[in-house]
Amino acid sequence: MLSSRAVFVSAAGLLSSLGLYLLTTEAPSPAPDPALPLADTPYVLHHDLSAYTDFMMSGGPPPDGIPAIDDPQFVDADGANLDDGDMIIGFMHNGEARAYPQNILVHHEIVNDAVGGLNVAVTYCPLTATAQGFKRGDTTLGVSGQLLNSNLVMFDRDTESYFSQIAATGLTGTHSGATLDEVNLIWTTWGQWRAEHPDTRVLSDNTGHLRNYSNDPYGRYNPRGGYYDAREVIFPLMHESDAHHPKDMVVGARTDEESVHFVLDDLQSDRVQQTGRFVAVYDDRFNTGHIYEADALPDITPTENNRYEIDGKTYAPDALPLDALVSVEAFFFAWNAFYPNSNTV
């Protein structure tokens, strides 16, 4: 039988929850010695920094409300519970290959890992389909709960500086305006990654957190559907364009002066695309593109077996004798929102 006491206890419970929430969302105090590796020259931005900070908005969760994986466990390829068509994020360094399944990253967005002696943060934003890796030194990165152009905003737990993932640039705090030291990740399928890296280690679903890793809150990739295929974008954008379907995949890159992007399906058809100082080549192994920069671009001819000929010699698509840029795959709408003046074909 319910009584007035039951109603009182219920109301007290709600107030307790409010108190607990307020108590547990206080930010940690910053450490004095930031150790985050930064790029020598910052990436180009298409706006003043203040325009980005003004546009940044809460996505709902508080800092670390989406918990990064700070103590990742791994299994070998045979122990991975993945289908060949499932998406993974691949990283290779000093002979060590890692695969981070999308179905796990969609719930955590950041893995603070060490691969081949390199401390690295593997980051993934499901809303913009961007997988980007950053050297992290002795600090760790967390999910801030803020969004900029629907894209992940991370924070350095040492200094509490906030960073845009796609721009890879500090938005607030000690590192405001500085660019993270970025490494190349590969956004591909488990089958393609495993074929090239049979000895890869795979992030285990024993993450230290409790989630349903067989359920993606946004949609699916195998086959692609839901949010990942729809025209709709959930959060406001600084720039919008009808040039392509918002969820078309592009591969992009930035330097200190310019940005560039190539539509992945078009690159797959053409094999080689060039605009200005930039050239992209398609890589069959991972269904991705690699972007290079040169003052004077040579003639590049695709040959058989996923290789490209320059001056009579052939090269793998990720080993052309040009200045390689960090190549990032993203939904078109997201790249355009950050880089509306991006070079393109």
Added chain:
Amino acid sequence: MRNAWRTLITLLRVARYRRIALGIGTVYLVLFLVALRDITLGGSGVRFATVEWTRMFSPTSPFTFEAIARLTLPGVTVLIAPLNILVGGVLSLLAALNLMVTYVAYNQPSACSFNRSTGVLASLPALLAGGACCAPAIVLILGLQVSSLFITAFQVLIPVAAVLLLITLKLILDRTHPERLSLMDA
């Protein structure tokens, strides 16, 4: 206030009304946990996993908290987050009582000094409380674009809904007269 409690207790002494409240509350709590994604489709085998209990205090968003246990069953996974169950339980209780009194008003208008349509209006806060947890799912399903104002409003929707539920419950109980109730079906 005393009259409101007395009316509520009188109503809850009727087994039929008690069953209605319990049914509504249970369905509401399950839907609340589904909307929070503590109950989701997908899972294979039967497994049970736990993490340290202190994690239950870690917020995942305003008024929602981390799970400390996970039960995986064929086709469904249940995350057990004690504070989510507490918050959902409070909302479910308030919504169930509101809807129970609304039901009484609709079926026995002579016992209430408000008309049927007013009684139905009193159930609106229950829908608002439901919206508090369902909003993200609705946004995703309908592909809506949300603003920072929406996010801010969403963050306070649960406490606002709880307060509104308390107010409407008090108002409709004050206008319900237990001495006029027919308890023939008790």
